[in-house]
Amino acid sequence: MGILLRLARQWIAGENAQQGIDQVKAANSKGILGLLNLLGEHVETREDIEATVQEYLKLLDLIDQAKVGSQISIKPTQLGLNINFDYCLANYLKVAESCAGHANNYLWIDMENSPFTQSTFDLYTKILTKYPNTGVAIQSYLKRSEKDVKNLIPLGAKVRLVKGAYNESPDIAFKTKKDVTENYSKLLALLFTQSTKENFIAVATHDSKMIERSKELAKENPAATYEYEMLMGVRDNLKMELVAQGKQVREYVPYGPKWLSYSIRRIREKKSNILLLGRSLFVQ
């Protein structure tokens, strides 16, 4: 496990919160903001969920104490969405309240697989009415997402647009890379053209074409506020190019003992990551 952890370090900051903070500090020194996430999903017991809530509260303190620029991002099933909606909502509200008290930090809600899509939006809209510094991810591979974007924008939603990471059925999801990207482009246009000052757009992709498209849209819609978000360890040169162009860039920094399943997902996304993994065996 020790060697594997060393290899996975390209995509995860380490096993504990302090290592997450250290990674964000390094990113901040290059002009990149952080988005910290404690790895894990489908937490099964209330005891473990309570521990997760406490971990995020501690993380917010650490962000303040270390004076790093970072927000946090949490998966709904980490806070009990697979157990009970109201219980999960109460847990999110605890973290959102603490976020608001920490120099107006920002809470992002990750989007998981489709059984949780609607309940995640229901959670989000409830949290948003009380805590405006809250955002949610929307997946362009889902056919429903256009409707979701249209419903959420008038509510003042902050949206992180991603392509989507789970394996969904063709009944509900676009399955080809081309269709997913076309829908991404369409949703980007909707977000940029319809956003008001209440909204915020996180363009969360490593796809250069979509990033170029967002730059055009930003020029045509100067009122829209936005940033770029990418994963730690992916397209670091592109992040620096955007920083040099004066763009706001944020890096998703996962940490925690459950690093293995996250690393496997990164490898599935892009087979050449195996080469990266292999290379880091030799290039220290």
Ligand SMILES: Cc1cc2nc3c(=O)[nH]c(=O)nc-3n(C[C@H](O)[C@H](O)[C@H](O)COP(=O)(O)OP(=O)(O)OC[C@H]3O[C@@H](n4cnc5c(N)ncnc54)[C@H](O)[C@@H]3O)c2cc1C
């Ligand atoms: C900040 C952030 C938050 C996210 N949150 C969620 C979420 O809440 N829910 C969810 O379902 N998904 C989430 N994702 C994952 C997302 O859905 C995609 O699975 C992932 O970002 C890959 O899609 P892409 O847009 O980068 O495009 P792709 O079409 O996969 O990639 C475009 C190009 O980027 C490069 N690239 C992409 N991935 C890699 C990689 N791993 N290593 C090296 N190069 C790569 C390649 O050059 C590739 O051709 C998030 C992603 C980011 C960046």
